[in-house]
Amino acid sequence: MKVGKITIIGAGNMGGAIVNGLLKSGYIEPSAITIADPRKNVLEGFQAKGVNTFQDNLEAAKTADLVILAVKPYHVEKVIDQIKPALTLDKIIVSIAAGVSLSDLAKLIGNESIIFRVMPNTAISLQESMTCISGNGQADAHLETVQTLFDQLGKTVVIQEELMAAATVLASCGTAFALRYVRAAMQGGVEMGFGAEMAQFITAQTVKGAVQLIMNTGHHPEREIDKVTTPRGITITGINEMEHKGFSSSVIQGLIASFNKIERG
Numbered sequence: 001m002k003v004g005k006i007t008i009i010g011a012g013n014m015g016g017a018i019v020n021g022l023l024k025s026g027y028i029e030p031s032a033i034t035i036a037d038p039r040k041n042v043l044e045g046f047q048a049k050g051v052n053t054f055q056d057n058l059e060a061a062k063t064a065d066l067v068i069l070a071v072k073p074y075h076v077e078k079v080i081d082q083i084k085p086a087l088t089l090d091k092i093i094v095s096i097a098a099g100v101s102l103s104d105l106a107k108l109i110g111n112e113s114i115i116f117r118v119m120p121n122t123a124i125s126l127q128e129s130m131t132c133i134s135g136n137g138q139a140d141a142h143l144e145t146v147q148t149l150f151d152q153l154g155k156t157v158v159i160q161e162e163l164m165a166a167a168t169v170l171a172s173c174g175t176a177f178a179l180r181y182v183r184a185a186m187q188g189g190v191e192m193g194f195g196a197e198m199a200q201f202i203t204a205q206t207v208k209g210a211v212q213l214i215m216n217t218g219h220h221p222e223r224e225i226d227k228v229t230t231p232r233g234i235t236i237t238g239i240n241e242m243e244h245k246g247f248s249s250s251v252i253q254g255l256i257a258s259f260n261k262i263e264r265g
């Protein structure tokens with residue numbers, strides 16, 4: 001079933017990105033979208049786009065069929081407390097707060113409520129998110145509704161909740177990790193003679209093409225790497241130097257450090 005009215009609580013990086021992705025998708029009318037935030041100035045831009053805006057979370061949540069909690073994890077408890085009178089058992093509640101479990105949410109909202117944990121990334125504003133979804137027992141009957149909604153905003157997978165921390169690191173933090181590669185390559189490009197803007201354009205298009213090579217074929221990355229690394233050639237010289245300096249190991253250790261941060265707080 002297609003979702004009716006959506007309320008997003010929190011108009012920051014992610015709340016704002018979700019609204020922009022929804023507007024871009026045309027999946028639901030701007031008038032069916034509501035966003036709430038205490039900061040009046042961030043709401044004005046959304047109001048101009050025809051979205052309903054509120055500084056009062058409870059008022060914002062009252063009319064919704066689906067409520068997305070897009071506040072920092074340490075604000076989740078307070079926000080749920082504020083909107084609880086509006087969280088009737090027919091409402092779908094979606095939390096994108098990193099590290100806040102379904103059982104944490106059920107303790108705050110109620111065991112009988114329909115609760116999803118959804119982990120998108122900032123590319124949701126361009127309908128290019130990788131979004132991982134898991135839900136509680138009550139959520140099963142509404143999975144199609146929620147997955148179809150996030151399908152409008154990129155790619156989705158339904159996962160076991162125990163993988164949510166790993167999903168957060170790979171898919172959500174992953175945007176920043178990937179862009180650090182892009183920035184590093186740009187710095188190298190500038191040292192070799194390109195202006196920063198041209199280095200960014202060349203690097204970004206190269207990364208986009210490399211990603212499409214594996215996405216369009218399903219090939220393992222090494223299969224495509226093998227096509228680039230001429231024996232005794234230039235690429236293998238650079239790649240081996242990167243590995244001597246710990247490239248893969250550094251990426252893996254960074255992922256695990258982020259994972260441990262979620263798991264241990």
Ligand SMILES: NC(=O)C1=CN([C@@H]2O[C@H](COP(=O)(O)OP(=O)(O)OC[C@H]3O[C@@H](n4cnc5c(N)ncnc54)[C@H](O)[C@@H]3O)[C@@H](O)[C@H]2O)C=CC1
Binds near residue numbers: 009012039078099172
């Ligand atoms: N930034 C990212 O790439 C991702 C973030 N997340 C999760 O999304 C959530 C939001 O993160 P960001 O958007 O990055 O944070 P943010 O700080 O950019 O946005 C949070 C927003 O909540 C608002 N806010 C604060 N107190 C509030 C209250 N009582 N009621 C309503 N709104 C309130 C703030 O004014 C702000 O606009 C976090 O729980 C984070 O773990 C999940 C995936 C990716």
Ligand SMILES: O=C(O)[C@@H]1CCC=N1
Binds near residue numbers: 098168172173
């Ligand atoms: O760094 C963070 O805590 C958030 C969660 C995932 C991406 N950004």
